[in-house]
Amino acid sequence: MARPLTATLTEGPVAGQLRALALPMVWGLMATMSFNVVDTFYVAQLGNQPLAAMSFTFPVVMVITSLGIGLGAGSSSAISRAIGEGSAGHARRLATDAISLTFLVSGGMCLLGWLLMDPLFTLLGASAELRPLIRDYMSIWFISAPFLMVPMVCLSALRALGMSHIQGYLMSAAALFNALLDPVLIFGLWIFPAMELQGAALATLVTRILTFLVAFYILAFRVRLLTYPWVAWSALRRSWQTIVHVGLPAMVANVIVPLASAVITMMVARYGADAVAGLGVAMRIEPLMLIAFYALSGVIGPFFGQNLGARKTQRLTEALRVLTLFCLGLGLLLAILLWAFGQFLAGLFSDHADVLSVAAFYLAVVPFSYGAYGIVMSVNAAFNGLGKPMPAMVLSAGRVVYVFLPLAFAGQWLFGLEGIFVASAMANVLVGLWAWSWLRRYIRTVQMEKGMESHPPPVGVSHEAH
Numbered sequence: 001m002a003r004p005l006t007a008t009l010t011e012g013p014v015a016g017q018l019r020a021l022a023l024p025m026v027w028g029l030m031a032t033m034s035f036n037v038v039d040t041f042y043v044a045q046l047g048n049q050p051l052a053a054m055s056f057t058f059p060v061v062m063v064i065t066s067l068g069i070g071l072g073a074g075s076s077s078a079i080s081r082a083i084g085e086g087s088a089g090h091a092r093r094l095a096t097d098a099i100s101l102t103f104l105v106s107g108g109m110c111l112l113g114w115l116l117m118d119p120l121f122t123l124l125g126a127s128a129e130l131r132p133l134i135r136d137y138m139s140i141w142f143i144s145a146p147f148l149m150v151p152m153v154c155l156s157a158l159r160a161l162g163m164s165h166i167q168g169y170l171m172s173a174a175a176l177f178n179a180l181l182d183p184v185l186i187f188g189l190w191i192f193p194a195m196e197l198q199g200a201a202l203a204t205l206v207t208r209i210l211t212f213l214v215a216f217y218i219l220a221f222r223v224r225l226l227t228y229p230w231v232a233w234s235a236l237r238r239s240w241q242t243i244v245h246v247g248l249p250a251m252v253a254n255v256i257v258p259l260a261s262a263v264i265t266m267m268v269a270r271y272g273a274d275a276v277a278g279l280g281v282a283m284r285i286e287p288l289m290l291i292a293f294y295a296l297s298g299v300i301g302p303f304f305g306q307n308l309g310a311r312k313t314q315r316l317t318e319a320l321r322v323l324t325l326f327c328l329g330l331g332l333l334l335a336i337l338l339w340a341f342g343q344f345l346a347g348l349f350s351d352h353a354d355v356l357s358v359a360a361f362y363l364a365v366v367p368f369s370y371g372a373y374g375i376v377m378s379v380n381a382a383f384n385g386l387g388k389p390m391p392a393m394v395l396s397a398g399r400v401v402y403v404f405l406p407l408a409f410a411g412q413w414l415f416g417l418e419g420i421f422v423a424s425a426m427a428n429v430l431v432g433l434w435a436w437s438w439l440r441r442y443i444r445t446v447q448m449e450k451g452m453e454s455h456p457p458p459v460g461v462s463h464e465a466h
Contacts, residue, residue, distance in 0.1 A: 009162050009306040010084065014318040018299060024168030025295035030288065031175030038179045039200045040284045042186050044349050050197055051350070052273045053133035055280025056126045059262035061141070064109055066254030068149035071102050072156030073254075073301060073384045074247020079160035080302040081387060084309020092227045095157045095219070097239035100229060102153045106146035113142035124262060125269035133197055140201035147208035154215040157225055160302045170214060178207040249389035253380060253396035260400045264420060267408065268358075271417050278358025281349045285342075285363065289334050293374035296323060300378050301385030308386050313447050316382075320439060323378045331371020338367040362421050369425040372432025379435035383442075391438055399431040 009017060036058075044051045075098035082091040113120075121134050155167040181203040188194030195202060220226045261283065268279050287294075300323065307315045338345075342363030346356050376399070380392035404427035411419025 009080075009303050010310040010312050010315070014315055015322045018296070018303065018319065018322060021162065021164045021299035021303070022292070022295040024165040025298050026168075026291055028164075028168035028171030029291045029294050029298075031172040036284050037288060038175075038182055039204070040281070040349060042182050043197065043200055046186075046196055048273065048277055048350070048352060048355070049130065050133055051280065052277045053126070053130045053197065054137060054200075055276050055283075056121055056124055056130065056134055056265065057138055057141070058280060058283060059124065059259070059265055060113070060120065060138070062257070062261060063255050063259070064113070064145055065148065066257065067105065067109060067251050068102070068152035069254045070249075070251025071098065071105065071149065071243070071247045072152045073250035073381070073389075074098070074243040074245070075153050076156040076160045076301050077246040077305050077384050077387055077389075078242045079157055080305030080385060081309040083160060084306035086309075089227075091160075092225055093231070093235070094239055094242060095225045096227050096229055097231070097236055098153050098157065098243050099150060099216075099226070100236075101240050101243060102150050103146060106149040109149075110142050110145040113138065113145065117142075125266050127273075130273075137197040137201045140198060140205055144201075144205040144208045147205070147212040151208070151211045151215040154219045157219060158223065159298060160305070161223070161225070162302065162306075163223070164299055166218060170211065170218075174207050174211045177210065178203055181206060246384050246387060246389040249393040250380075250384050253389070253393040256393075256396040256400050260404055263400075263405065263408070264424070267412060267420055268417065271358075272354075274352060274354035275358050275417060277350065277352070278346070278355040279362065281346050281355060281359040282362040282366075284349070285345050285359075286366070289338065289367065290370065290374070292330055293327060293370070293377050296326065296374070297377040297381040301381040304382045304385035305387070308446075313443065316443050317447075320382075320436075320443065324375060324436060327374035327378065328371040331367075331369075331374055334370050335367040338363045342367075358417065361418055365418075365421050366425045366428075369428030369432075373428040375432045376428070376435045379439045382439055386442075388442070391442070395431060395435050395438070398434070399427055403427040403430050 009021075040051070040054065043054050075094065078094045078098075079091045082088075082094060117135060117138055118131060121131055121138075126134055151170075155170070158164070158166050182200060183189060184192055185195050185199030185203050186197075187199075192199075265276060265279065268275050300319065303319060304316055307313065307319075343356060343360035346359035346363065350356060350359075376395060380395060383389060383392045404423060407423035407426055408420050411421075411423040413419070415422070
């Protein structure tokens with residue numbers, strides 16, 4: 001018999017429960033984000049040209065990563081709601097079919113990346129001098145796409161069960177392995193030749209293959225959330241439709257964020273390779289500063305999904321209050337710290353004056369909007385967990401199309417490079433207010449229209465035997 005499948009997120013103090021779920025994610029995400037930081041640190045030792053080449057790859061890497069995040073969001077939302085409703089068999093079917101869907105999507109992205117590599121980076125503004133370096137890195141990185149996306153979906157299924165600690169352990173171990181392997185392959189230690197940028201990409205590929213094997217083993221044989229993969233097309237289609245209902249809008253919403261980064265990169269490219277390198281340094285530091293927000297958004301979706309399935313909507317109101325206070329408080333603290341120490345942190349990656357000036361200005365201005373951006377991330381995750389992905393997509397698209405782009409073009413016209421970064425901060429604040437008020441209204445509507453507190457269903461049910 002498999003272990004019981006229980007809705008563990010529908011009882012107990014909300015703040016304490018979210019903290020217990022998010023803390024393992026913080027350490028795991030900190031380790032995972034160090035992938036980029038460690039790669040950037042070692043590549044920076046090779047010179048400004050390799051660093052600029054890697055900076056150009058960041059938007060593309062984020063687009064593919066966002067596809068995995070979207071599929072993970074769809075899977076986590078569907079599985080957590082099934083668990084909250086007490087449907088163990090349906091949860092196992094969804095988890096299994098989510099993995100097969102992710103294999104297909106990630107394989108397609110791998111092939112597409114290979115075919116469009118040169119025109120894509122030409123479009124992003126990479127010079128003829130940088131494109132061979134970019135090709136060295138991305139020709140290997142694209143192969144790792146399936147081994148990036150499938151573990152993301154596996155781990156999202158574990159989060160739907162309230163088992164974020166497993167993800168934290170696995171992500172930490174993977175990051176440590178990558179940090180040890182990077183210098184060996186980049187600079188050539190022991191019996192290995194110096195592969196420079198190709199070595200960084202190869203270290204990532206090896207690490208992700210190992211992560212894939214471990215994550216799949218845990219889901220299939222330790223947690224026993226997977227079932228027989230071969231199923232009638234009609235049943236498979238229903239599962240995929242359930243996942244894609246949230247997953248596709250979540251993909252679009254997540255892809256919009258790196259697309260905005262791509263737009264910023266293209267705009268900054270007008271100011272030269274040093275400006276792009278400075279932006280790249282800042283954008284490697286920024287995710288580390290946002291780790292707690294990422295962790296919170298990673299567990300908010302399953303929390304909202306299970307409590308919606310269990311018809312405990314008062315806990316959703318309390319969760320909104322908790323995440324708002326947390327995001328605003330931490331955001332202010334981070335803004336003060338980066339305003340004071342941003343240039344020092346940037347100096348760990350480069351000593352070039354022009355690179356440092358761009359990175360330091362970004363880290364002095366944009367972090368004052370981090371609290372609002374954290375609210376946007378959590379609200380998007382909450383809507384996905386509720387099975388309502390369209391608000392998240394509208395918020396993400398609106399932030400870029402209706403708020404950021406007009407402000408960025410106006411800021412560049414009036415103030416040059418600095419105006420682009422100020423526009424990014426303003427966009428975060430405006431959309432943060434929009435997102436918070438939207439989720440608050442939606443929760444109140446659900447409570448008034450459905451009266452879901454009065455007749456909660458059972459909170460758990462056992463797995464069927466394999």
